[in-house]
Amino acid sequence: DAGVTQSPTHLIKTRGQQVTLRCSPKSGHDTVSWYQQALGQGPQFIFQYYEEEERQRGNFPDRFSGHQFPNYSSELNVNALLLGDSALYLCASTLVIGGTDTQYFGPGTRLTVL
Amino acid sequence: GDSVTQMEGPVTLSEEAFLTINCTYTATGYPSLFWYVQYPGEGLQLLLKATKADDKGSNKGFEATYRKETTSFHLEKGSVQVSDSAVYFCALVISNFGNEKLTFGTGTRLTIIP
Numbered sequence: 001d002a003g004v005t006q007s008p009t010h011l012i013k014t015r016g017q018q019v020t021l022r023c024s025p026k027s028g029h030d031t032v033s034w035y036q037q038a039l040g041q042g043p044q045f046i047f048q049y050y051e052e053e054e055r056q057r058g059n060f061p062d063r064f065s066g067h068q069f070p071n072y073s074s075e076l077n078v079n080a081l082l083l084g085d086s087a088l089y090l091c092a093s094t095l096v097i098g099g100t101d102t103q104y105f106g107p108g109t110r111l112t113v114l
Numbered sequence: 115g116d117s118v119t120q121m122e123g124p125v126t127l128s129e130e131a132f133l134t135i136n137c138t139y140t141a142t143g144y145p146s147l148f149w150y151v152q153y154p155g156e157g158l159q160l161l162l163k164a165t166k167a168d169d170k171g172s173n174k175g176f177e178a179t180y181r182k183e184t185t186s187f188h189l190e191k192g193s194v195q196v197s198d199s200a201v202y203f204c205a206l207v208i209s210n211f212g213n214e215k216l217t218f219g220t221g222t223r224l225t226i227i228p
Contacts, residue, residue, distance in 0.1 A: 042218035
């Protein structure tokens with residue numbers, strides 16, 4: 001049973017650039033959420049995708065956008081990168097219909113903005 | 115809004131000591147409660163969960179009981195091992211068919227000394 005996978009593992013960008021992070025949910029899951037974890041902090045909710053639509057969003061600017069594909073995989077895009085965007089980006093998946101409220105996390109993508 | 119307050123760290127214990135990490139929450143509805151663990155350089159792993167009052171979650175010797183009257187979900191283990199060294203996050207979710215946004219505490223870093 002494949003778990004949540006994310007790519008790339010690490011990424012280094014410079015201020016002003018754009019970045020795309022990718023996530024494949026756990027087998028059988030249909031909902032993907034993205035979280036940002038700054039160093040020494042707990043994860044903060046960015047947004048959630050279900051049926052290819054953004055269903056819920058946290059307190060993040062429009063520079064953060066996403067997409068979900070028909071196979072339930074997802075991308076997180078960040079434009080005009082700032083130094084403060086340096087963090088571990090975590091993807092989590094769950095099953096809405098007939099499932100539980102448990103979210104399963106991937107290993108994360110470590111983004112460094114210079 | 116919903117929030118989770120965790121015991122400040124870091125916590126350092128000797129092997130075989132008793133562990134308690136305190137967690138209290140504030141929620142507008144009836145949350146499910148979780149403990150996640152993060153090992154160095156990795157993503158989050160679900161440790162245990164409880165979905166209603168007086169439920170006890172348990173896994174790998176860890177336990178936590180959902181106490182509605184004190185809005186708490188303290189993590190305990192009777193005898194810790196060096197391999198338990200990690201960061202522990204308490205989290206809640208208000209399940210509302212498609213509203214599974216996790217709210218995390220700031221995390222407690224645990225170090226076990228041989």
